[in-house]
């Protein structure tokens with residue numbers, strides 16, 4: 001029997017449009033002999049829609065049309081089955097039944113653990129990172145702290161909360177300046193270079209913090225890697241076994257890769273974006289065999305230390321003068337699911353997708369084989385004593 005796969009995309013995120021592109025690419029490549037695809041589009045206001053027309057890019061050009069033809073749905077569990085039920089109408093009809101969710105959402109709400117936590121609570125199997133891996137993969141501070149503790153090389157960094165800064169900006173500025181300029185300021189939990197700036201002096205640093213605070217309560221500041229070569233690698237697997245893609249080299253070495261560089265590609269107005277697959281990239285990266293081996297080894301360590309599942313992309317910063325390699329970030333649901341990196345290792349996109357789904361099923365079975373609750377009812381022997389609010393309850 002075919003697996004009915006709910007492909008979820010869109011989401012309340014600055015990467016909403018990128019997610020639509022990644023999901024449509026994926027839905028057109030999933031092996032339909034093995035899987036029945038049920039598109040689930042999450043609009044910018046958080047409403048979920050389903051319907052086959054959501055597999056077509058054109059529909060997203062006209063939200064009124066989309067809302068008219070797609071069904072507004074909710075997901076719930078009934079008698080052990082997972083149902084997408086229509087939210088409107090007198091008789092709330094079942095729109096579709098699904099067996100598993102494939103979240104293809106980038107950034108906040110979809111890649112950051114919130115959706116994963118919701119799916120765990122509903123109890124439905126899903127692909128890619130679980131809640132824990134998704135949370136630490138989205139928070140650049142958590143990520144760096146875990147990597148540092150696991151022996152994964154990261155750049156010098158510091159972080160603070162927005163309110164700590166507003167209470168005593170001078171103290172924080174003084175602390176940050178100890179790292180030395182230039183510095184790079186980032187909102188801890190965003191993506192796509194939004195709110196990120198490089199600064200060369202105290203005025204620029206204050207401006208950069210002011211900008212980043214618009215986006216997040218938690219701010220990360222790092223030293224800037226000089227003589228920069230940026231490379232990425234994709235890892236596929238789980239905590240037991242990992243495979244590695246080729247390494248790509250990205251963008252130019254002297255400027256920040258912006259949202260436009262990454263996604264608009266080739267300049268504005270030159271046709272539809274192709275997502276991360278369109279960013280300027282050189283495959284394989286022009287780095288020595290020794291450095292490539294280092295990137296491979298660090299990638300495996302970085303992947304395992306976050307307990308990732310499925311496909312991820314890990315981005316590296318290399319100082320090409322002293323050949324120092326730093327892990328910069330992990331994307332637990334990468335743009336285009338990094339298929340363009342696997343093509344080069346002879347893994348075609350349908351095969352990559354099939355492996356991601358299989359890993360999701362395995363993860364679900366593995367988790368369910370563990371003990372989650374005990375039969376004994378501790379509460380039955382519990383004496384309320386003097387605990388407030390419990391006192392007085394009699395059997």
Ligand SMILES: Nc1ncnc2c1ncn2[C@@H]1O[C@H](COP(=O)(O)OP(=O)(O)O)[C@@H](O)[C@H]1O
Nearest residue numbers: 155184190191192193194222223224225256257
């Ligand atoms: N410490 C750093 N030194 C030099 N360049 C950096 C550093 N951190 C980030 N960058 C540049 O900024 C870009 C965006 O930063 P990144 O941490 O990847 O955030 P995002 O999640 O927005 O992609 C990187 O692709 C890289 O070009």
Ligand SMILES: [Mg+2]
Nearest residue numbers: 192193315329
């Ligand atoms: Mg990045």
